[in-house]
Amino acid sequence: MADQISLLLVVFTAAVALLHLIYRWWNAQTGQRKTHTEKNQAVHLPPGSTGWPLIGETYSYYRSMSSNRPRQFIDDREKRYDSDIFVSHLFGSQAVVSADPQFNKYVLQNEGRLFQAQYPKALKALMGDCGLLSVHGNLQRKLHGIAVNLLSFERLKFDFMVEIQNLVHSTLDRWVDEKEIFLQNECHQMVLNLMAKQLLDLSPSKETNEICKLFVDYTNAMIAIPIKIPGSTYAKGLKEEHDVILKAKGGHKKLEWDDYKSMKFTQCVINETLRLGNFSLAMFRETKEDIKVKDILIPKGWVVCVFSSATHLDEKFHNEALTFNPWRWELDQDVSNNHLFSPFGGGARLCPGSHLARLELALFLHIFITRFRWEALDDEHPSYFPLPYLAKGFPMRLYNRE
């Protein structure tokens, strides 16, 4: 018996040692590649490690993102390297990860010139080869322009405003009839139905349900919704704002553009939700030429991971960063030029759907708060891997308010 245990220990130790050797060999290889370039071009790559073969540092990243301290992965490396720009290996690709908001702004502003969008294979599969994020140059500019026109303020004001309200009313009425709904999936479905109606003129049907199911299964992503609405102070603030609008309109009448524009506190709640629970955690760019910034040089062809969500959760920039505090935005309503808060990216690929997303969230909140009350059916907690989502899908029951 003792022999067997010793044998097991030897085998196990050998396996660990072998793994360690492979690890060292792998890092030495990447190190050599760096040295080679260093000789020829005086390259000074940011500090860092590419971790284990194949998985790189994805496991450490996963551990941090699925914990209640999602910034841990970045914090650890910032301390270790004394730099918020470092080399890592995530989602199957070696990359320079940046949590430096100035550098991130520079990367996004130079899209098409010094950098171009390039997502790791695993994430690219989500977007499709012809997705806008996978095309470059003239085609990207053309398609981006079309998307901006399709989602222009004019269209939001006159088409989407009515359509969103109709869809939210009918969907929420259906939820009341059900004993239990999973809010996360239902919200995916609703947003997808809206896009199918607006862009493809498809009404909610088996086909749109099927598209949604595929989408949800595939991405497991969500637009996070603040989950502690009942009883919290900001819930009262929200309720007050929406009750005032309801009273001014004399009941449940269709909201107009000016009603939407008057929802100042709601926009603060939306900003805070996007800061803490944005599904877009990072953007990926490939360098088109050697990039020299400060004392670092990133060689041509490297991928830069613009970690905007790390800035959103950084104590240096947002006091008590993990606390949901919508009032922090009260004096900072115009966030379009705030490089410490960029949930919709920036530069030539700035999200063309940002205003639509805000409109959908605001109208949804208005109808949800003024017409219904709800009961959460289980404890819930968010997780950030691979993208933010609520672990149990937020099971809840919805009731008419009157």
Ligand code: HEM
């Ligand atoms: C909360 C909701 C949303 C968030 C947080 C978000 C975030 C983003 C971000 C960060 C980017 C830039 C990606 C990059 O630079 O690599 C982006 C691009 C894009 N978004 Fe959104 N988005 C949202 C909603 C929408 C909606 C509702 C639509 C359309 C209906 C949309 C359409 C697009 C498109 C087409 C691009 C690619 C633009 C280009 O590459 O030129 N987004 N989005």
